[in-house]
Amino acid sequence: MSPRLFDGYDAFRHRPAAWIVLPVVRRPARRVATCFSGGYAASGAAGRDRLPSPVSPYGLPLLGAEGAGEVQTRVTGRAAEDLRIGDHVWFRHAKAGELCERVDRLLLVSGTEVVDEVPTYRGKGRAFG
Incomplete structure (x- = not known):
């Protein structure tokens, strides 16, 4: 199992290991939904590859220059039109360590x-820290 940062590696096969699920808390525009929290960037050189990535519903890129924020994370695109306050957006984290530093517990899901x-x-x- 591995987090998203390993998706580009081709020397081994892996399966996604961890997701963080954020609730939609605002709808500032027709194609924009604001999720609560979520800005847990992975350690290392700053870059988009260090940010959590929205994976479900499919087709929700992070909002341009904002990326993922500690207070809010905005997603955009056609898929955002169907999101309502209280809906959940699933994100894959770039590295699992930073995620485990921010949350107290993990839910293990099968199906x-x-x-x-x-x-x-x-x-x-x-x-730590």
Whole structure:
């Protein structure tokens, strides 16, 4: 299993490992939806490859110059037209470590069912920095 940063590697096969699900909290324009939080950029050289990437619903790019923000993350595109306040947008994180530094627990999902809940190191009181 691997986070999104490894998608470009061709020397091994992998499956996506972690998603973060953000609620839609505002609709500022017909083709723009604002999600709560989500700006957990991966460590390393700054770049778009270090940002979480919206994956579901399909066809929701991040809003141009904004990227993913700590307070809000805006998505745009035709698919944004169907989003309503309270809907959820699924993002793949670039690196799993930064995600686990920000959340207390992970839900383990099989198909459409939550099968377990496990604490992250932050949830165990071991957050860094």
